[in-house]
Amino acid sequence: MTAIPRCWDAEVVGVRDAGPFQVLTVSGAPGPSRPGQFAAVTVGGDRLLRRQMWLDRTVDSEDLLEVIVGHHAGLTPRTRGDRLNVIAPLGRPFSMPNAPLSVLLVGSGPASAALVPLAEALVAAGCRVVCLLLGEHVYGRLELRRAASTMRHEPAPATAEQIRGHVIDSLDPEPDLVYSAGSAKQIAAYVDLLGDLPHQVALDAGPICGTGVCQGCVLPVQGNDGYARLARICREGAVFHGHHILWAQTGTDFEYLVGAGP
Protein backbone atom coordinates (compact mmCIF):
# COMPACT_ATOMS: atom_id res chain seq x y z
CA MET A 1 0.00 0.00 0.00
CA THR A 2 1.23 3.47 -0.80
CA ALA A 3 -0.44 6.70 0.21
CA ILE A 4 -2.53 8.95 -2.02
CA PRO A 5 -0.39 11.90 -3.18
CA ARG A 6 -0.78 15.17 -1.40
CA CYS A 7 0.60 18.69 -1.99
CA TRP A 8 1.91 20.52 1.04
CA ASP A 9 4.32 23.17 2.24
CA ALA A 10 7.10 21.27 3.96
CA GLU A 11 9.88 22.34 6.22
CA VAL A 12 13.37 20.89 5.93
CA VAL A 13 14.03 19.40 9.36
CA GLY A 14 17.21 17.48 8.56
CA VAL A 15 20.04 17.56 5.99
CA ARG A 16 22.58 14.82 5.32
CA ASP A 17 25.30 15.29 2.70
CA ALA A 18 26.08 12.37 0.39
CA GLY A 19 28.66 13.27 -2.23
CA PRO A 20 27.07 15.62 -4.75
CA PHE A 21 23.67 14.91 -3.26
CA GLN A 22 21.79 15.81 -0.13
CA VAL A 23 19.25 13.74 1.67
CA LEU A 24 16.62 16.05 3.09
CA THR A 25 14.21 15.09 5.79
CA VAL A 26 11.03 17.11 5.41
CA SER A 27 7.98 17.45 7.60
CA GLY A 28 4.57 16.12 6.77
CA ALA A 29 4.88 12.72 5.10
CA PRO A 30 1.49 11.74 3.69
CA GLY A 31 1.98 8.05 4.53
CA PRO A 32 4.02 5.06 3.43
CA SER A 33 5.95 5.03 0.16
CA ARG A 34 7.91 2.33 -1.67
CA PRO A 35 11.20 2.18 -3.63
CA GLY A 36 10.79 3.81 -7.06
CA GLN A 37 8.37 6.45 -5.86
CA PHE A 38 9.30 10.10 -5.97
CA ALA A 39 8.32 13.58 -4.92
CA ALA A 40 7.81 16.63 -7.17
CA VAL A 41 9.40 19.51 -5.32
CA THR A 42 9.48 23.22 -6.05
CA VAL A 43 12.88 24.79 -6.47
CA GLY A 44 12.07 28.33 -5.42
CA GLY A 45 13.48 31.57 -6.81
CA ASP A 46 12.16 32.31 -10.29
CA ARG A 47 12.05 28.63 -11.29
CA LEU A 48 8.54 27.48 -12.17
CA LEU A 49 8.80 23.75 -12.69
CA ARG A 50 9.28 21.09 -10.07
CA ARG A 51 12.11 18.60 -9.72
CA GLN A 52 11.72 14.87 -9.44
CA MET A 53 13.30 13.77 -6.19
CA TRP A 54 13.44 10.11 -5.29
CA LEU A 55 12.00 9.13 -1.98
CA ASP A 56 14.50 7.48 0.25
CA ARG A 57 12.26 6.29 3.01
CA THR A 58 9.43 7.41 5.16
CA VAL A 59 10.45 7.85 8.75
CA ASP A 60 7.24 6.24 9.84
CA SER A 61 7.08 7.00 13.47
CA GLU A 62 7.64 10.70 13.10
CA ASP A 63 5.55 11.69 10.09
CA LEU A 64 8.70 12.65 8.19
CA LEU A 65 9.81 11.98 4.63
CA GLU A 66 13.33 11.64 3.23
CA VAL A 67 13.91 12.88 -0.31
CA ILE A 68 17.17 12.64 -2.17
CA VAL A 69 18.20 15.92 -3.75
CA GLY A 70 20.90 16.20 -6.38
CA HIS A 71 22.61 19.47 -7.01
CA HIS A 72 21.68 18.78 -10.60
CA ALA A 73 18.17 19.58 -9.53
CA GLY A 74 18.93 23.29 -9.65
CA LEU A 75 18.51 23.48 -5.93
CA THR A 76 21.12 25.37 -4.06
CA PRO A 77 22.11 23.30 -1.06
CA ARG A 78 19.37 23.38 1.53
CA THR A 79 19.62 23.95 5.23
CA ARG A 80 17.34 23.17 8.14
CA GLY A 81 14.35 25.46 8.31
CA ASP A 82 14.11 25.95 4.50
CA ARG A 83 10.62 25.57 3.06
CA LEU A 84 9.73 23.59 -0.05
CA ASN A 85 6.43 22.68 -1.62
CA VAL A 86 6.19 18.92 -2.03
CA ILE A 87 3.82 16.65 -3.96
CA ALA A 88 4.31 13.03 -2.85
CA PRO A 89 4.32 10.10 -2.96
CA LEU A 90 4.14 9.90 -6.77
CA GLY A 91 4.53 7.11 -9.25
CA ARG A 92 4.42 3.37 -9.47
CA PRO A 93 6.92 1.63 -7.21
CA PHE A 94 9.29 -1.07 -8.47
CA SER A 95 7.83 -4.57 -8.29
CA MET A 96 9.92 -6.71 -5.99
CA PRO A 97 10.95 -10.30 -6.67
CA ASN A 98 9.20 -12.86 -4.49
CA ALA A 99 12.30 -15.04 -4.14
CA PRO A 100 15.95 -14.30 -3.25
CA LEU A 101 17.24 -13.82 -6.81
CA SER A 102 20.40 -12.37 -8.26
CA VAL A 103 19.82 -8.82 -9.39
CA LEU A 104 21.78 -6.30 -11.46
CA LEU A 105 21.21 -2.58 -10.83
CA VAL A 106 22.41 -0.10 -13.46
CA GLY A 107 22.32 3.57 -12.54
CA SER A 108 23.24 6.51 -14.73
CA GLY A 109 23.12 10.13 -13.67
CA PRO A 110 20.96 11.63 -10.97
CA ALA A 111 18.20 9.02 -11.25
CA SER A 112 20.52 6.43 -9.74
CA ALA A 113 19.28 7.82 -6.43
CA ALA A 114 16.17 5.70 -7.07
CA LEU A 115 18.30 2.59 -6.65
CA VAL A 116 19.35 3.28 -3.07
CA PRO A 117 16.13 2.31 -1.25
CA LEU A 118 15.64 -0.44 -3.85
CA ALA A 119 19.04 -1.99 -3.10
CA GLU A 120 18.29 -1.94 0.60
CA ALA A 121 14.94 -3.62 0.09
CA LEU A 122 16.43 -6.26 -2.23
CA VAL A 123 19.21 -7.10 0.20
CA ALA A 124 16.66 -7.32 3.01
CA ALA A 125 14.73 -9.80 0.83
CA GLY A 126 17.84 -11.95 0.53
CA CYS A 127 18.75 -11.03 -3.06
CA ARG A 128 22.30 -10.95 -4.36
CA VAL A 129 22.75 -7.41 -5.66
CA VAL A 130 25.35 -6.32 -8.20
CA CYS A 131 25.45 -2.64 -8.95
CA LEU A 132 26.91 -0.73 -11.90
CA LEU A 133 26.99 3.05 -11.64
CA LEU A 134 27.81 5.14 -14.70
CA GLY A 135 28.86 8.77 -14.73
CA GLU A 136 30.40 11.20 -12.34
CA HIS A 137 27.32 12.70 -10.71
CA VAL A 138 26.30 9.44 -9.20
CA TYR A 139 24.58 9.53 -5.86
CA GLY A 140 25.09 7.02 -3.23
CA ARG A 141 28.43 5.42 -4.02
CA LEU A 142 28.69 5.10 -0.28
CA GLU A 143 25.10 4.16 0.38
CA LEU A 144 24.97 1.61 -2.40
CA ARG A 145 28.29 0.09 -1.49
CA ARG A 146 26.80 -0.81 1.85
CA ALA A 147 23.90 -2.62 0.24
CA ALA A 148 25.30 -4.14 -2.95
CA SER A 149 27.24 -7.38 -2.88
CA THR A 150 29.39 -6.16 -5.78
CA MET A 151 29.78 -2.58 -6.83
CA ARG A 152 31.29 -1.33 -10.05
CA HIS A 153 31.63 2.35 -10.65
CA GLU A 154 32.67 4.16 -13.79
CA PRO A 155 33.19 7.70 -12.56
CA ALA A 156 34.23 9.42 -15.78
CA PRO A 157 31.68 10.30 -18.44
CA ALA A 158 31.87 7.25 -20.68
CA THR A 159 31.27 6.91 -24.40
CA ALA A 160 28.37 4.79 -25.57
CA GLU A 161 30.84 2.03 -26.47
CA GLN A 162 32.43 2.12 -23.00
CA ILE A 163 29.01 2.01 -21.34
CA ARG A 164 28.08 -1.03 -23.41
CA GLY A 165 31.36 -2.68 -22.39
CA HIS A 166 30.62 -2.12 -18.70
CA VAL A 167 27.11 -3.53 -19.05
CA ILE A 168 28.38 -6.60 -20.91
CA ASP A 169 30.91 -7.21 -18.10
CA SER A 170 28.20 -6.83 -15.46
CA LEU A 171 25.99 -9.40 -17.19
CA ASP A 172 28.51 -12.13 -16.50
CA PRO A 173 27.31 -14.14 -14.63
CA GLU A 174 23.83 -13.45 -15.93
CA PRO A 175 21.45 -12.04 -13.30
CA ASP A 176 17.83 -13.15 -12.90
CA LEU A 177 16.58 -9.60 -13.33
CA VAL A 178 17.75 -6.07 -14.00
CA TYR A 179 16.67 -2.70 -12.63
CA SER A 180 17.89 0.47 -14.39
CA ALA A 181 17.62 4.10 -13.46
CA GLY A 182 18.52 7.01 -15.73
CA SER A 183 17.22 9.09 -18.57
CA ALA A 184 15.52 7.28 -21.45
CA LYS A 185 18.44 8.27 -23.66
CA GLN A 186 21.03 6.82 -21.26
CA ILE A 187 19.18 3.53 -20.88
CA ALA A 188 18.47 3.25 -24.61
CA ALA A 189 22.24 3.14 -25.15
CA TYR A 190 22.50 -0.35 -23.60
CA VAL A 191 19.00 -1.77 -23.28
CA ASP A 192 19.37 -4.14 -26.25
CA LEU A 193 22.17 -5.97 -24.38
CA LEU A 194 19.68 -7.15 -21.76
CA GLY A 195 17.81 -9.32 -24.24
CA ASP A 196 14.78 -10.98 -22.67
CA LEU A 197 15.88 -10.52 -19.05
CA PRO A 198 13.09 -9.10 -16.89
CA HIS A 199 13.90 -5.40 -16.70
CA GLN A 200 12.35 -2.49 -14.80
CA VAL A 201 13.44 1.10 -15.28
CA ALA A 202 13.06 4.26 -13.21
CA LEU A 203 13.16 7.24 -15.56
CA ASP A 204 14.55 10.69 -15.04
CA ALA A 205 11.75 13.09 -16.05
CA GLY A 206 13.67 16.38 -16.03
CA PRO A 207 11.77 19.47 -14.82
CA ILE A 208 8.13 18.50 -14.30
CA CYS A 209 4.71 19.75 -13.25
CA GLY A 210 4.32 16.49 -11.30
CA THR A 211 0.54 16.25 -11.63
CA GLY A 212 0.31 14.84 -15.15
CA VAL A 213 -1.58 17.84 -16.46
CA CYS A 214 0.89 19.26 -18.99
CA GLN A 215 1.98 16.24 -21.10
CA GLY A 216 5.52 17.58 -20.96
CA CYS A 217 7.23 14.29 -20.01
CA VAL A 218 5.94 11.67 -22.44
CA LEU A 219 7.50 8.61 -24.03
CA PRO A 220 6.06 5.93 -26.30
CA VAL A 221 5.07 2.63 -24.69
CA GLN A 222 3.44 -0.57 -25.86
CA GLY A 223 0.27 -1.09 -23.84
CA ASN A 224 -0.89 -4.48 -22.55
CA ASP A 225 -3.44 -4.37 -25.37
CA GLY A 226 -0.59 -4.35 -27.88
CA TYR A 227 -1.15 -0.78 -29.02
CA ALA A 228 1.50 1.93 -28.85
CA ARG A 229 0.64 5.09 -26.96
CA LEU A 230 2.32 7.92 -25.08
CA ALA A 231 2.78 7.61 -21.32
CA ARG A 232 3.70 10.42 -18.96
CA ILE A 233 6.77 9.68 -16.88
CA CYS A 234 5.46 11.76 -13.97
CA ARG A 235 2.04 10.12 -13.99
CA GLU A 236 2.17 6.60 -15.46
CA GLY A 237 5.85 6.10 -14.43
CA ALA A 238 8.40 6.84 -13.37
CA VAL A 239 8.91 3.07 -13.13
CA PHE A 240 8.12 1.11 -16.29
CA HIS A 241 8.73 -2.40 -17.54
CA GLY A 242 11.72 -2.03 -19.83
CA HIS A 243 10.11 -4.21 -22.48
CA HIS A 244 7.06 -1.93 -22.69
CA ILE A 245 9.07 1.11 -23.76
CA LEU A 246 9.61 1.73 -27.47
CA TRP A 247 13.23 2.71 -26.95
CA ALA A 248 14.05 3.49 -30.56
CA GLN A 249 11.21 6.00 -30.78
CA THR A 250 11.62 8.03 -27.59
CA GLY A 251 13.31 10.91 -29.41
CA THR A 252 11.31 10.86 -32.62
CA ASP A 253 8.21 12.46 -33.99
CA PHE A 254 5.13 10.73 -32.59
CA GLU A 255 3.02 11.00 -35.75
CA TYR A 256 3.23 7.23 -36.29
CA LEU A 257 0.98 6.85 -33.25
CA VAL A 258 -1.99 8.41 -35.04
CA GLY A 259 -4.58 5.74 -35.58
CA ALA A 260 -2.39 3.16 -33.85
CA GLY A 261 -5.06 2.05 -31.41
CA PRO A 262 -8.00 2.91 -29.22
Next chain:
Amino acid sequence: MNSDLRAVIGALPLDVAVVSAAGCAGPELQPYTDLAGFGALITRSVTLEAHPGRPMPRLVETPAGLLNAIGTPGPGVAGFVSDELPRLVRTGARIIVSISATTVADFGRVAAALRHCDGISALEINISSPVLEEGVLPFAADARGAAAVVHAVRRNTPAAWPVLAKLSGDVADVPSVAIACRDAGAAAVSLINAVRGVALDTDSGVSALGSGLGGLSGPAIRPIALKAVWDVHARAPDLPILAGGGVTDGGSALSMVLAGASAVSVGSGLLNDPRCVDRVTGELDRLVGERGGSLSALIGAAHGGSETEWEAG
Protein backbone atom coordinates in the same frame (compact mmCIF):
# COMPACT_ATOMS: atom_id res chain seq x y z
CA MET B 1 -14.91 35.53 0.55
CA ASN B 2 -14.86 39.20 1.46
CA SER B 3 -15.27 40.73 -1.98
CA ASP B 4 -17.52 40.38 -4.98
CA LEU B 5 -15.29 38.63 -7.51
CA ARG B 6 -18.06 37.83 -9.96
CA ALA B 7 -17.43 38.61 -13.61
CA VAL B 8 -19.22 38.55 -16.92
CA ILE B 9 -17.32 37.69 -20.09
CA GLY B 10 -19.58 38.46 -23.00
CA ALA B 11 -22.76 36.75 -21.90
CA LEU B 12 -20.91 34.28 -19.69
CA PRO B 13 -21.32 34.87 -15.97
CA LEU B 14 -18.52 33.60 -13.73
CA ASP B 15 -18.89 33.21 -9.96
CA VAL B 16 -15.20 34.00 -9.60
CA ALA B 17 -13.11 36.02 -12.06
CA VAL B 18 -10.20 33.54 -11.97
CA VAL B 19 -10.13 30.67 -14.48
CA SER B 20 -7.54 28.12 -15.54
CA ALA B 21 -5.87 28.80 -18.90
CA ALA B 22 -6.12 26.35 -21.80
CA GLY B 23 -4.05 23.21 -21.43
CA CYS B 24 -3.10 23.85 -17.80
CA ALA B 25 -5.83 22.13 -15.76
CA GLY B 26 -7.78 18.90 -15.90
CA PRO B 27 -9.04 16.08 -13.70
CA GLU B 28 -5.37 15.34 -12.84
CA LEU B 29 -5.45 18.31 -10.46
CA GLN B 30 -8.41 17.04 -8.45
CA PRO B 31 -6.37 15.50 -5.65
CA TYR B 32 -4.96 18.95 -4.94
CA THR B 33 -7.64 21.51 -5.71
CA ASP B 34 -11.41 21.89 -6.19
CA LEU B 35 -11.93 22.47 -9.91
CA ALA B 36 -15.57 23.37 -9.27
CA GLY B 37 -14.32 26.37 -7.31
CA PHE B 38 -12.56 27.82 -10.38
CA GLY B 39 -14.41 30.54 -12.27
CA ALA B 40 -14.12 28.13 -15.19
CA LEU B 41 -11.76 25.54 -16.63
CA ILE B 42 -10.55 26.05 -20.19
CA THR B 43 -9.66 22.76 -21.87
CA ARG B 44 -6.57 21.92 -23.86
CA SER B 45 -7.24 22.92 -27.47
CA VAL B 46 -9.41 20.32 -29.18
CA THR B 47 -8.59 19.54 -32.81
CA LEU B 48 -10.56 17.85 -35.61
CA GLU B 49 -8.33 14.77 -35.83
CA ALA B 50 -6.36 12.94 -33.12
CA HIS B 51 -2.84 14.27 -32.53
CA PRO B 52 0.01 12.77 -30.51
CA GLY B 53 1.53 16.21 -29.92
CA ARG B 54 5.07 17.38 -30.52
CA PRO B 55 8.28 15.39 -30.10
CA MET B 56 10.24 15.47 -26.85
CA PRO B 57 11.71 17.51 -25.25
CA ARG B 58 8.53 19.53 -24.80
CA LEU B 59 9.40 21.75 -21.84
CA VAL B 60 12.37 23.99 -21.11
CA GLU B 61 12.62 26.11 -18.01
CA THR B 62 13.71 29.71 -18.59
CA PRO B 63 14.14 32.60 -16.13
CA ALA B 64 10.73 33.29 -14.57
CA GLY B 65 9.05 31.25 -17.24
CA LEU B 66 8.95 28.18 -19.37
CA LEU B 67 9.03 27.38 -23.03
CA ASN B 68 6.61 24.71 -24.11
CA ALA B 69 6.13 22.87 -27.34
CA ILE B 70 3.49 20.37 -26.30
CA GLY B 71 1.40 20.77 -29.45
CA THR B 72 -2.24 19.85 -29.04
CA PRO B 73 -2.16 16.19 -28.06
CA GLY B 74 -5.58 14.65 -27.85
CA PRO B 75 -8.05 12.20 -29.30
CA GLY B 76 -9.61 14.65 -31.77
CA VAL B 77 -13.04 16.17 -31.33
CA ALA B 78 -14.92 12.85 -31.53
CA GLY B 79 -12.82 11.33 -28.75
CA PHE B 80 -13.08 14.54 -26.76
CA VAL B 81 -16.87 14.41 -26.92
CA SER B 82 -17.12 10.72 -26.01
CA ASP B 83 -14.39 10.46 -23.34
CA GLU B 84 -12.82 13.67 -22.12
CA LEU B 85 -15.80 16.02 -21.93
CA PRO B 86 -17.86 13.72 -19.68
CA ARG B 87 -14.88 13.38 -17.33
CA LEU B 88 -14.45 17.15 -17.23
CA VAL B 89 -18.15 17.76 -16.65
CA ARG B 90 -18.10 15.31 -13.73
CA THR B 91 -15.56 17.51 -11.94
CA GLY B 92 -18.31 20.09 -11.48
CA ALA B 93 -16.23 22.81 -13.13
CA ARG B 94 -17.72 25.27 -15.58
CA ILE B 95 -16.20 24.19 -18.89
CA ILE B 96 -14.94 26.44 -21.67
CA VAL B 97 -13.74 24.36 -24.62
CA SER B 98 -10.69 25.63 -26.46
CA ILE B 99 -10.60 24.66 -30.13
CA SER B 100 -7.78 24.76 -32.64
CA ALA B 101 -7.31 24.05 -36.35
CA THR B 102 -5.02 24.94 -39.21
CA THR B 103 -7.73 26.05 -41.67
CA VAL B 104 -10.80 28.26 -41.31
CA ALA B 105 -13.04 25.43 -42.52
CA ASP B 106 -11.65 23.01 -39.92
CA PHE B 107 -12.31 25.52 -37.14
CA GLY B 108 -15.93 25.49 -38.29
CA ARG B 109 -15.98 21.69 -38.35
CA VAL B 110 -14.64 21.36 -34.80
CA ALA B 111 -17.25 23.85 -33.56
CA ALA B 112 -19.99 21.99 -35.41
CA ALA B 113 -18.95 18.70 -33.81
CA LEU B 114 -19.41 20.25 -30.36
CA ARG B 115 -22.67 22.07 -30.90
CA HIS B 116 -24.99 19.42 -29.47
CA CYS B 117 -22.89 18.68 -26.38
CA ASP B 118 -24.15 19.30 -22.88
CA GLY B 119 -21.93 20.84 -20.29
CA ILE B 120 -20.15 23.45 -22.40
CA SER B 121 -20.43 27.08 -21.30
CA ALA B 122 -18.41 28.80 -24.02
CA LEU B 123 -15.80 28.25 -26.73
CA GLU B 124 -12.36 29.78 -26.82
CA ILE B 125 -10.78 29.77 -30.26
CA ASN B 126 -7.06 29.30 -30.21
CA ILE B 127 -5.86 31.29 -33.21
CA SER B 128 -2.61 32.17 -31.52
CA SER B 129 -0.70 28.93 -31.02
CA PRO B 130 2.97 29.88 -30.96
CA VAL B 131 4.06 26.46 -32.21
CA LEU B 132 3.23 26.14 -35.88
CA GLU B 133 5.12 24.87 -38.90
CA GLU B 134 8.20 26.92 -39.73
CA GLY B 135 7.22 30.12 -41.52
CA VAL B 136 3.49 29.81 -40.78
CA LEU B 137 1.95 32.64 -38.79
CA PRO B 138 -1.03 32.18 -36.49
CA PHE B 139 -4.40 33.51 -37.67
CA ALA B 140 -4.14 36.08 -34.88
CA ALA B 141 -1.23 37.72 -36.70
CA ASP B 142 -3.68 39.42 -39.00
CA ALA B 143 -7.12 41.01 -38.44
CA ARG B 144 -8.72 39.54 -41.57
CA GLY B 145 -7.57 35.99 -40.87
CA ALA B 146 -8.66 36.20 -37.25
CA ALA B 147 -12.10 37.53 -38.21
CA ALA B 148 -12.59 34.77 -40.77
CA VAL B 149 -12.07 32.13 -38.07
CA VAL B 150 -14.44 33.88 -35.66
CA HIS B 151 -17.11 33.98 -38.42
CA ALA B 152 -16.71 30.29 -39.19
CA VAL B 153 -16.93 29.29 -35.54
CA ARG B 154 -19.80 31.65 -34.73
CA ARG B 155 -21.84 30.21 -37.62
CA ASN B 156 -21.46 26.69 -36.20
CA THR B 157 -21.97 27.46 -32.52
CA PRO B 158 -25.23 27.68 -30.52
CA ALA B 159 -26.18 31.33 -29.96
CA ALA B 160 -26.13 30.78 -26.19
CA TRP B 161 -22.39 30.02 -26.17
CA PRO B 162 -20.15 33.06 -26.09
CA VAL B 163 -17.12 32.74 -28.36
CA LEU B 164 -13.80 34.06 -27.03
CA ALA B 165 -10.96 34.75 -29.47
CA LYS B 166 -7.58 33.95 -27.96
CA LEU B 167 -5.01 36.32 -29.40
CA SER B 168 -1.24 36.67 -29.61
CA GLY B 169 0.65 39.37 -27.76
CA ASP B 170 3.56 39.33 -30.17
CA VAL B 171 1.87 40.86 -33.21
CA ALA B 172 2.12 44.44 -34.46
CA ASP B 173 -1.35 45.70 -33.62
CA VAL B 174 -3.25 43.64 -31.04
CA PRO B 175 -6.22 46.07 -30.74
CA SER B 176 -7.00 45.92 -34.48
CA VAL B 177 -7.11 42.13 -34.35
CA ALA B 178 -9.29 42.26 -31.21
CA ILE B 179 -11.72 44.71 -32.79
CA ALA B 180 -11.94 42.63 -35.98
CA CYS B 181 -12.79 39.58 -33.84
CA ARG B 182 -15.45 41.53 -31.94
CA ASP B 183 -16.99 42.73 -35.20
CA ALA B 184 -17.01 39.15 -36.48
CA GLY B 185 -19.02 38.00 -33.47
CA ALA B 186 -16.56 37.29 -30.66
CA ALA B 187 -18.10 38.11 -27.30
CA ALA B 188 -14.71 38.63 -25.69
CA VAL B 189 -11.00 38.28 -26.31
CA SER B 190 -8.54 36.19 -24.36
CA LEU B 191 -5.16 37.94 -24.10
CA ILE B 192 -2.48 36.54 -24.50
CA ASN B 193 -1.24 33.16 -25.62
CA ALA B 194 2.35 32.09 -25.00
CA VAL B 195 4.92 34.20 -26.85
CA ARG B 196 7.07 32.60 -29.56
CA GLY B 197 10.58 31.79 -28.42
CA VAL B 198 13.47 29.36 -28.74
CA ALA B 199 16.12 27.91 -26.45
CA LEU B 200 19.35 26.34 -27.68
CA ASP B 201 21.16 23.36 -26.25
CA THR B 202 24.69 24.74 -26.24
CA ASP B 203 26.28 21.27 -26.32
CA SER B 204 24.55 20.10 -29.46
CA GLY B 205 23.90 23.53 -30.97
CA VAL B 206 20.30 22.64 -31.81
CA SER B 207 17.01 23.70 -30.25
CA ALA B 208 16.44 22.42 -26.75
CA LEU B 209 12.83 21.68 -27.77
CA GLY B 210 11.94 18.72 -29.98
CA SER B 211 9.91 20.90 -32.31
CA GLY B 212 12.37 23.81 -32.51
CA LEU B 213 10.01 26.67 -31.74
CA GLY B 214 8.24 27.03 -28.39
CA GLY B 215 5.83 29.28 -26.53
CA LEU B 216 7.09 31.30 -23.59
CA SER B 217 4.74 31.61 -20.61
CA GLY B 218 4.84 32.52 -16.95
CA PRO B 219 5.81 35.73 -15.14
CA ALA B 220 8.42 36.43 -17.84
CA ILE B 221 5.63 37.49 -20.24
CA ARG B 222 3.49 39.35 -17.71
CA PRO B 223 4.47 42.85 -18.94
CA ILE B 224 3.73 41.85 -22.55
CA ALA B 225 0.30 40.59 -21.54
CA LEU B 226 -0.42 43.65 -19.46
CA LYS B 227 0.46 45.92 -22.38
CA ALA B 228 -1.86 43.98 -24.71
CA VAL B 229 -4.71 44.25 -22.19
CA TRP B 230 -4.05 47.94 -21.72
CA ASP B 231 -3.99 48.68 -25.45
CA VAL B 232 -7.13 46.69 -26.27
CA HIS B 233 -9.08 48.23 -23.40
CA ALA B 234 -7.98 51.71 -24.47
CA ARG B 235 -9.23 51.20 -28.02
CA ALA B 236 -12.30 49.04 -27.26
CA PRO B 237 -13.39 49.70 -23.66
CA ASP B 238 -16.62 47.73 -24.06
CA LEU B 239 -14.93 44.54 -25.26
CA PRO B 240 -14.57 42.11 -22.33
CA ILE B 241 -11.05 40.79 -21.84
CA LEU B 242 -9.96 37.54 -20.22
CA ALA B 243 -6.34 38.32 -19.32
CA GLY B 244 -3.58 35.77 -18.85
CA GLY B 245 0.18 35.60 -19.15
CA GLY B 246 2.14 35.33 -15.93
CA VAL B 247 -0.75 35.62 -13.51
CA THR B 248 0.54 33.77 -10.45
CA ASP B 249 -0.65 35.85 -7.51
CA GLY B 250 -3.28 38.36 -6.44
CA GLY B 251 -1.17 41.36 -7.39
CA SER B 252 -0.63 40.25 -10.97
CA ALA B 253 -4.34 39.45 -11.28
CA LEU B 254 -5.32 42.86 -9.94
CA SER B 255 -2.99 44.68 -12.34
CA MET B 256 -4.66 42.93 -15.28
CA VAL B 257 -8.06 44.09 -14.01
CA LEU B 258 -6.88 47.67 -13.49
CA ALA B 259 -5.53 47.61 -17.07
CA GLY B 260 -8.93 46.54 -18.40
CA ALA B 261 -9.50 42.82 -17.86
CA SER B 262 -12.88 41.51 -16.70
CA ALA B 263 -11.33 38.24 -15.50
CA VAL B 264 -7.95 36.52 -15.44
CA SER B 265 -6.57 33.12 -16.38
CA VAL B 266 -3.82 31.13 -14.69
CA GLY B 267 -1.72 28.78 -16.82
CA SER B 268 1.91 28.13 -15.93
CA GLY B 269 1.14 29.01 -12.32
CA LEU B 270 -0.75 25.70 -12.17
CA LEU B 271 2.29 23.80 -13.44
CA ASN B 272 4.22 25.28 -10.52
CA ASP B 273 1.50 24.72 -7.95
CA PRO B 274 -1.77 22.87 -8.56
CA ARG B 275 -3.38 25.14 -5.95
CA CYS B 276 -2.43 28.34 -7.78
CA VAL B 277 -5.98 29.31 -8.79
CA ASP B 278 -7.06 29.08 -5.15
CA ARG B 279 -4.14 31.21 -4.07
CA VAL B 280 -4.73 33.87 -6.74
CA THR B 281 -8.43 33.94 -5.85
CA GLY B 282 -7.74 34.30 -2.13
CA GLU B 283 -5.21 37.08 -2.62
CA LEU B 284 -7.37 38.88 -5.15
CA ASP B 285 -10.26 38.70 -2.74
CA ARG B 286 -8.20 40.49 -0.11
CA LEU B 287 -6.84 43.12 -2.54
CA VAL B 288 -10.27 43.89 -3.99
CA GLY B 289 -11.64 44.05 -0.45
CA GLU B 290 -9.11 46.76 0.33
CA ARG B 291 -10.27 48.69 -2.76
CA GLY B 292 -13.99 48.85 -2.23
CA GLY B 293 -14.95 45.20 -2.51
CA SER B 294 -16.19 45.03 -6.09
CA LEU B 295 -13.97 43.59 -8.80
CA SER B 296 -16.14 44.84 -11.65
CA ALA B 297 -15.81 48.42 -10.38
CA LEU B 298 -12.04 48.17 -10.82
CA ILE B 299 -12.00 47.09 -14.47
CA GLY B 300 -9.85 49.53 -16.41
CA ALA B 301 -9.52 51.79 -13.37
CA ALA B 302 -5.91 52.57 -14.27
CA HIS B 303 -6.95 54.27 -17.50
CA GLY B 304 -7.61 57.96 -17.66
CA GLY B 305 -5.63 59.15 -14.67
CA SER B 306 -2.78 61.40 -15.81
CA GLU B 307 -0.29 59.55 -13.63
CA THR B 308 -1.11 56.19 -15.10
CA GLU B 309 -1.32 57.10 -18.75
CA TRP B 310 1.24 55.10 -20.65
CA GLU B 311 2.58 56.51 -23.86
CA ALA B 312 2.42 53.97 -26.62
CA GLY B 313 5.80 55.28 -27.84
